[in-house]
Amino acid sequence: MSLDEGHAHVVTFGRMHPILANFGRGLGDVVFPPICVQCRGMVSSDGEFRHVCAKCAAQFDYVRPPHCSTCGHPFYGIVEGERMCPHCEGLSAAFREGRTAVLLKGPGRGLVHELKYHRGLHVLADIEEIFRRVPHVLELARDATLVPVPLHPRKQRERGYNQSEMIAECLARAAGRKTIVSPLLRRVVDTVSQTHHDRRMRQSNLKNAFALVPGAVINAAQHYLLVDDVFTTGSTLNSCALALRRAGCLNLDVITFGHG
Numbered sequence: 001m002s003l004d005e006g007h008a009h010v011v012t013f014g015r016m017h018p019i020l021a022n023f024g025r026g027l028g029d030v031v032f033p034p035i036c037v038q039c040r041g042m043v044s045s046d047g048e049f050r051h052v053c054a055k056c057a058a059q060f061d062y063v064r065p066p067h068c069s070t071c072g073h074p075f076y077g078i079v080e081g082e083r084m085c086p087h088c089e090g091l092s093a094a095f096r097e098g099r100t101a102v103l104l105k106g107p108g109r110g111l112v113h114e115l116k117y118h119r120g121l122h123v124l125a126d127i128e129e130i131f132r133r134v135p136h137v138l139e140l141a142r143d144a145t146l147v148p149v150p151l152h153p154r155k156q157r158e159r160g161y162n163q164s165e166m167i168a169e170c171l172a173r174a175a176g177r178k179t180i181v182s183p184l185l186r187r188v189v190d191t192v193s194q195t196h197h198d199r200r201m202r203q204s205n206l207k208n209a210f211a212l213v214p215g216a217v218i219n220a221a222q223h224y225l226l227v228d229d230v231f232t233t234g235s236t237l238n239s240c241a242l243a244l245r246r247a248g249c250l251n252l253d254v255i256t257f258g259h260g
Protein backbone atom coordinates (compact mmCIF):
# COMPACT_ATOMS: atom_id res chain seq x y z
CA MET A 1 0.00 0.00 0.00
CA SER A 2 1.35 3.45 -0.92
CA LEU A 3 1.42 6.33 1.54
CA ASP A 4 -1.42 7.99 -0.34
CA GLU A 5 -3.62 4.94 -0.02
CA GLY A 6 -2.93 4.81 3.70
CA HIS A 7 -3.91 8.45 4.04
CA ALA A 8 -7.10 7.89 2.05
CA HIS A 9 -8.01 5.06 4.41
CA VAL A 10 -7.72 7.35 7.45
CA VAL A 11 -9.90 10.01 5.78
CA THR A 12 -12.58 7.43 4.99
CA PHE A 13 -12.50 6.26 8.59
CA GLY A 14 -12.98 9.86 9.79
CA ARG A 15 -15.99 10.33 7.49
CA MET A 16 -18.00 7.48 8.93
CA HIS A 17 -21.68 7.08 8.29
CA PRO A 18 -23.58 9.91 10.03
CA ILE A 19 -25.62 7.43 12.11
CA LEU A 20 -22.42 5.90 13.44
CA ALA A 21 -20.91 9.34 14.00
CA ASN A 22 -23.92 10.27 16.17
CA PHE A 23 -23.01 7.69 18.78
CA GLY A 24 -19.77 9.47 18.84
CA ARG A 25 -17.72 10.82 21.59
CA GLY A 26 -14.80 10.51 19.22
CA LEU A 27 -12.54 7.70 18.21
CA GLY A 28 -12.78 6.00 21.60
CA ASP A 29 -16.38 5.00 20.95
CA VAL A 30 -15.43 3.44 17.63
CA VAL A 31 -12.76 1.30 19.27
CA PHE A 32 -14.89 0.62 22.38
CA PRO A 33 -18.51 1.01 21.30
CA PRO A 34 -20.79 2.27 24.10
CA ILE A 35 -22.29 -1.13 24.87
CA CYS A 36 -23.91 -1.69 28.28
CA VAL A 37 -21.85 -4.11 30.42
CA GLN A 38 -25.08 -5.50 31.85
CA CYS A 39 -27.63 -5.88 29.00
CA ARG A 40 -25.26 -5.42 26.01
CA GLY A 41 -27.61 -2.73 24.60
CA MET A 42 -26.33 0.54 23.17
CA VAL A 43 -25.70 3.31 25.72
CA SER A 44 -26.94 6.74 24.69
CA SER A 45 -24.29 9.45 24.57
CA ASP A 46 -26.24 11.81 26.86
CA GLY A 47 -26.42 9.36 29.78
CA GLU A 48 -24.46 9.52 33.03
CA PHE A 49 -22.35 6.45 32.23
CA ARG A 50 -20.47 5.44 29.11
CA HIS A 51 -20.88 1.68 29.43
CA VAL A 52 -24.02 1.27 31.52
CA CYS A 53 -27.37 2.20 29.95
CA ALA A 54 -29.85 4.37 31.89
CA LYS A 55 -32.12 1.40 32.67
CA CYS A 56 -29.27 -0.69 34.11
CA ALA A 57 -27.69 2.32 35.88
CA ALA A 58 -30.87 2.55 37.97
CA GLN A 59 -29.91 -0.88 39.39
CA PHE A 60 -26.58 0.21 40.91
CA ASP A 61 -26.73 -0.68 44.58
CA TYR A 62 -24.70 2.13 46.15
CA VAL A 63 -23.64 1.52 49.72
CA ARG A 64 -24.94 4.08 52.20
CA PRO A 65 -24.36 4.17 55.94
CA PRO A 66 -25.03 2.40 58.23
CA HIS A 67 -22.58 -0.28 57.18
CA CYS A 68 -20.18 -2.76 58.76
CA SER A 69 -17.12 -0.82 59.88
CA THR A 70 -14.75 -3.67 58.91
CA CYS A 71 -15.88 -4.72 55.41
CA GLY A 72 -18.27 -1.93 54.47
CA HIS A 73 -21.30 -4.12 53.76
CA PRO A 74 -24.52 -2.20 54.50
CA PHE A 75 -26.64 -2.97 57.53
CA TYR A 76 -30.30 -2.83 56.63
CA GLY A 77 -32.95 -1.52 58.99
CA ILE A 78 -32.28 -0.08 62.40
CA VAL A 79 -28.89 -0.76 63.92
CA GLU A 80 -28.72 -1.11 67.68
CA GLY A 81 -25.27 -1.25 69.21
CA GLU A 82 -22.45 -3.39 67.82
CA ARG A 83 -23.55 -5.98 65.31
CA MET A 84 -21.76 -9.04 63.99
CA CYS A 85 -21.38 -8.91 60.23
CA PRO A 86 -21.82 -12.29 58.49
CA HIS A 87 -19.37 -11.22 55.75
CA CYS A 88 -16.34 -10.64 57.94
CA GLU A 89 -16.92 -12.32 61.31
CA GLY A 90 -13.85 -14.42 62.08
CA LEU A 91 -11.57 -11.95 60.32
CA SER A 92 -9.31 -10.29 62.84
CA ALA A 93 -8.69 -7.19 60.84
CA ALA A 94 -5.19 -5.70 60.79
CA PHE A 95 -6.68 -2.49 59.43
CA ARG A 96 -8.95 0.01 61.16
CA GLU A 97 -11.92 0.49 58.89
CA GLY A 98 -13.25 -0.79 55.56
CA ARG A 99 -15.64 0.94 53.20
CA THR A 100 -17.06 -0.06 49.83
CA ALA A 101 -18.82 1.78 46.99
CA VAL A 102 -21.36 -0.64 45.50
CA LEU A 103 -22.67 -4.15 46.00
CA LEU A 104 -21.19 -6.58 43.52
CA LYS A 105 -24.31 -7.45 41.55
CA GLY A 106 -25.98 -6.27 38.36
CA PRO A 107 -24.10 -3.46 36.62
CA GLY A 108 -21.59 -3.14 39.51
CA ARG A 109 -20.49 -6.71 38.89
CA GLY A 110 -20.57 -6.05 35.13
CA LEU A 111 -18.07 -3.19 35.43
CA VAL A 112 -15.64 -5.25 37.54
CA HIS A 113 -15.86 -8.23 35.18
CA GLU A 114 -15.31 -6.06 32.13
CA LEU A 115 -12.22 -4.55 33.76
CA LYS A 116 -10.77 -7.84 35.02
CA TYR A 117 -11.59 -10.36 32.37
CA HIS A 118 -12.18 -8.43 29.15
CA ARG A 119 -9.31 -5.92 29.19
CA GLY A 120 -11.98 -3.33 29.85
CA LEU A 121 -9.90 -0.28 30.69
CA HIS A 122 -12.58 1.78 28.92
CA VAL A 123 -14.95 1.27 31.90
CA LEU A 124 -12.65 3.19 34.27
CA ALA A 125 -14.48 6.48 33.65
CA ASP A 126 -17.68 4.80 34.90
CA ILE A 127 -15.90 3.41 37.95
CA GLU A 128 -14.66 6.91 38.76
CA GLU A 129 -18.22 8.23 38.35
CA ILE A 130 -19.46 5.63 40.87
CA PHE A 131 -16.84 6.76 43.41
CA ARG A 132 -18.02 10.35 42.97
CA ARG A 133 -21.46 9.24 44.16
CA VAL A 134 -20.44 7.66 47.47
CA PRO A 135 -19.51 10.43 49.93
CA HIS A 136 -18.56 8.07 52.78
CA VAL A 137 -15.87 6.53 50.53
CA LEU A 138 -14.53 9.85 49.19
CA GLU A 139 -14.34 11.30 52.69
CA LEU A 140 -12.17 8.40 53.91
CA ALA A 141 -9.92 8.50 50.82
CA ARG A 142 -9.29 12.24 50.78
CA ASP A 143 -5.59 13.15 51.23
CA ALA A 144 -4.63 9.51 51.84
CA THR A 145 -1.91 7.48 50.14
CA LEU A 146 -3.75 4.76 48.23
CA VAL A 147 -1.94 1.41 48.11
CA PRO A 148 -3.31 -1.00 45.49
CA VAL A 149 -3.41 -4.71 46.34
CA PRO A 150 -0.70 -6.07 44.00
CA LEU A 151 -1.00 -8.92 41.55
CA HIS A 152 1.72 -11.51 41.27
CA PRO A 153 4.08 -10.37 38.46
CA ARG A 154 3.10 -13.41 36.39
CA LYS A 155 -0.59 -12.51 36.64
CA GLN A 156 0.09 -8.85 35.90
CA ARG A 157 2.02 -9.81 32.74
CA GLU A 158 -0.93 -11.92 31.61
CA ARG A 159 -3.53 -9.22 32.24
CA GLY A 160 -1.31 -6.32 31.21
CA TYR A 161 -2.23 -4.18 34.23
CA ASN A 162 -3.31 -4.42 37.84
CA GLN A 163 -7.03 -3.66 38.06
CA SER A 164 -6.71 -2.57 41.71
CA GLU A 165 -4.15 0.05 40.70
CA MET A 166 -6.49 1.33 37.96
CA ILE A 167 -9.34 1.50 40.47
CA ALA A 168 -7.11 3.33 42.96
CA GLU A 169 -6.30 5.90 40.24
CA CYS A 170 -10.05 6.43 39.70
CA LEU A 171 -10.57 6.88 43.43
CA ALA A 172 -7.66 9.33 43.70
CA ARG A 173 -9.11 11.47 40.88
CA ALA A 174 -12.59 11.39 42.45
CA ALA A 175 -11.32 12.23 45.97
CA GLY A 176 -8.99 14.97 44.74
CA ARG A 177 -6.86 17.23 46.94
CA LYS A 178 -3.67 15.45 48.03
CA THR A 179 -4.88 11.90 47.46
CA ILE A 180 -2.19 9.90 45.67
CA VAL A 181 -1.64 6.33 44.50
CA SER A 182 1.52 4.61 45.65
CA PRO A 183 2.08 0.94 44.74
CA LEU A 184 4.08 0.12 47.87
CA LEU A 185 3.40 -3.61 47.99
CA ARG A 186 4.43 -6.57 45.91
CA ARG A 187 3.12 -10.11 45.90
CA VAL A 188 5.93 -12.51 46.66
CA VAL A 189 3.90 -15.75 46.68
CA ASP A 190 1.80 -16.82 43.71
CA THR A 191 -1.56 -17.67 45.30
CA VAL A 192 -3.32 -18.44 42.03
CA SER A 193 -3.84 -22.15 42.74
CA GLN A 194 -5.35 -21.57 46.16
CA THR A 195 -8.98 -20.97 45.25
CA HIS A 196 -9.77 -24.62 46.05
CA HIS A 197 -8.39 -24.40 49.57
CA ASP A 198 -10.61 -23.61 52.50
CA ARG A 199 -10.52 -20.26 54.21
CA ARG A 200 -8.13 -21.26 57.02
CA MET A 201 -5.63 -22.77 54.58
CA ARG A 202 -5.79 -19.72 52.31
CA GLN A 203 -5.25 -17.39 55.24
CA SER A 204 -2.20 -19.28 56.43
CA ASN A 205 -0.72 -19.39 52.90
CA LEU A 206 -1.45 -15.72 52.42
CA LYS A 207 0.21 -14.68 55.66
CA ASN A 208 3.54 -13.84 54.08
CA ALA A 209 2.38 -13.40 50.51
CA PHE A 210 3.04 -9.66 50.47
CA ALA A 211 6.04 -7.45 51.14
CA LEU A 212 7.06 -3.84 50.69
CA VAL A 213 8.63 -3.08 47.30
CA PRO A 214 12.39 -2.55 47.64
CA GLY A 215 13.24 0.97 48.72
CA ALA A 216 9.67 1.83 49.80
CA VAL A 217 9.41 3.88 52.98
CA ILE A 218 6.40 4.13 55.28
CA ASN A 219 5.69 7.49 56.91
CA ALA A 220 4.07 6.74 60.27
CA ALA A 221 2.26 10.10 60.20
CA GLN A 222 0.56 9.42 56.86
CA HIS A 223 -2.92 7.93 56.33
CA TYR A 224 -2.72 4.83 54.11
CA LEU A 225 -5.59 3.13 52.36
CA LEU A 226 -5.47 -0.30 50.81
CA VAL A 227 -7.52 -0.44 47.61
CA ASP A 228 -8.91 -3.57 45.97
CA ASP A 229 -11.56 -4.26 43.34
CA VAL A 230 -13.79 -6.37 45.60
CA PHE A 231 -14.16 -7.39 49.23
CA THR A 232 -14.85 -11.11 49.47
CA THR A 233 -13.39 -12.82 52.54
CA GLY A 234 -11.03 -9.97 53.38
CA SER A 235 -8.08 -12.35 53.76
CA THR A 236 -6.01 -10.88 50.90
CA LEU A 237 -6.60 -7.35 52.14
CA ASN A 238 -5.70 -8.44 55.65
CA SER A 239 -2.39 -9.96 54.51
CA CYS A 240 -1.56 -6.70 52.75
CA ALA A 241 -2.49 -4.82 55.91
CA LEU A 242 -0.14 -7.01 57.96
CA ALA A 243 2.73 -6.31 55.54
CA LEU A 244 2.16 -2.57 55.86
CA ARG A 245 1.84 -2.80 59.64
CA ARG A 246 5.12 -4.75 59.84
CA ALA A 247 6.73 -1.90 57.88
CA GLY A 248 5.57 0.65 60.43
CA CYS A 249 2.21 1.81 59.04
CA LEU A 250 -0.03 2.98 61.91
CA ASN A 251 -2.95 4.68 60.21
CA LEU A 252 -4.50 2.17 57.82
CA ASP A 253 -7.97 1.74 56.30
CA VAL A 254 -9.39 -0.20 53.36
CA ILE A 255 -11.58 0.75 50.40
CA THR A 256 -13.00 -1.63 47.82
CA PHE A 257 -15.02 -0.77 44.73
CA GLY A 258 -17.46 -3.66 45.18
CA HIS A 259 -18.59 -6.02 47.91
CA GLY A 260 -19.91 -9.49 47.35
Ligand SMILES: [Zn+2]
Nearest residue numbers: 036039053056
Ligand atom coordinates in the same frame (compact mmCIF):
# COMPACT_ATOMS: atom_id res chain seq x y z
ZN1 LIG B 1 -28.14 -1.97 30.13
Ligand SMILES: [Zn+2]
Nearest residue numbers: 068071085088
Ligand atom coordinates in the same frame (compact mmCIF):
# COMPACT_ATOMS: atom_id res chain seq x y z
ZN1 LIG C 1 -18.42 -6.86 57.68
